[in-house]
Amino acid sequence: MDVSESTQPPLVIRTPNRDFACGLHVIPHGRSxxxxxxxxxxxxxxxxxxxxxxxxxxxxxxxHQFRVDLRTTAVKDLRWGYRPASSDGAPLIGTCGLPGLLLATGTYRNGILMAPAVAAIITAALLDRPTPLCNPYQPTARPDRTQRGFRQLLAEDAAHMTSVFLDPDGALPYDRERQLSTTLANLLDLALASHQDVGLHREQLRAQLAAHPTVEGVCRVFDTWET
Ligand SMILES: Cc1cc2nc3c(=O)[nH]c(=O)nc-3n(C[C@H](O)[C@H](O)[C@H](O)COP(=O)(O)OP(=O)(O)OC[C@H]3O[C@@H](n4cnc5c(N)ncnc54)[C@H](O)[C@@H]3O)c2cc1C
Structure with a gap:
């Protein structure tokens, strides 16, 4: 955006608690x-x-959250790009199963930060020299990564999703955000989990609904998920 130096914020401002940790942020960028x-x-x-x-x-x-006066400011440029991510969330750097192929990807949010280390590792591999740095992201020698429990993963994702639903104004009264996120986590668990209790739980809910086939009956099912 075209903002004169005298009216730029003196520092980077970032909201790190946004859904999926993206964070709304503004950064002074050059003279204007x-x-x-x-x-x-x-x-x-x-x-x-x-x-x-x-x-x-x-x-x-x-x-709405930084500066309403910027509503009359020109948008000069639009940038977008990829944050490459691997299936286990960790970067893939170095030789892989295919001889002659080197990987330098999966850096997600940290590719710029990691660029010097990635370059050093890849250069050494190209020149057939020992790796100059410890490389925990070697594709062929992946250490066991402690995986979060399925249930915890669903609960965390449900909280992020709820936050997305609340955009752009981001507020629900009382503790409805928690209610919505708990309901979502429980529904995800019901849809995706394979443990035996799920079948039993579904049967109980169906019976509950059959006993009260009304809008109020569905509300009671909702109450169950919410808790
Ligand atoms: C909005 C945003 C903010 C970010 N902020 C940060 C940050 O603050 N700090 C940080 O460390 N990281 C940040 N990142 C992440 C970082 O940019 C990425 O991790 C990094 O760019 C990934 O590097 P890469 O070389 O794997 O992929 P890329 O940087 O995407 O490079 C791939 C290159 O390959 C080219 N290419 C694609 N297909 C072909 C083809 N068929 N033939 C030839 N060339 C091709 C593309 O044009 C591109 O130049 C951010 C990313 C985004 C999108």
Missing amino acids: GLYVGATNRFITVPDAGPTAGEHLSLVHGLL
Whole structure:
């Protein structure tokens, strides 16, 4: 954005507690620039760029949570890119199962930060020299990563999803955000878990609903999920 130096914020401002840790942030950028970021979307095939909703989310956040006076400021440039992620969440750096192929990817949010280390490791591999740094991200020698429990993963994701649903204004009265996120976590568990209790739980809910086939009956089912 085109913001004169005298009216730029003196520091980077970041809200680190956003869903999926993306954080709305503004960064003074050169003599007359202000960088505003960012959004985050998980995709498995390349796509055409940011969506209208993502633009809206950023601009809404900027004007309502940082500086409403920037509503008359020109947007000079739009940048987007990938944050490559691996299936276990850790980078893939070094030789792999295919002879002659080197991987330097999966760096997600940290690819710029990690670039010097990645370059040093890949250069050594290309020149057939010993790795100059400890490399915990070797694709062929992956240490066991402590996986979070399934249930904990679903609960964390449900909290993030709830936060996405609350955009752009981000508030529900009372403790409804917790209710919504607990309900979502329980529904995800019901849909995805394979333990025996799930079948029993479904049967109990069906019986409960059959006994009260009314809107109020469905509400009681909802109460069960919410707790
Ligand atoms: C908005 C945003 C903010 C970020 N902020 C940070 C940050 O603050 N700190 C940080 O450390 N990391 C940050 N990252 C993450 C970092 O940018 C990535 O981890 C890093 O860029 C990944 O590097 P890469 O080389 O794997 O992929 P890329 O940087 O995407 O490079 C891939 C290159 O390959 C080219 N390419 C693709 N297909 C072909 C083809 N068929 N033929 C030839 N060339 C091709 C592309 O044009 C591109 O130049 C951010 C990412 C985004 C999107």
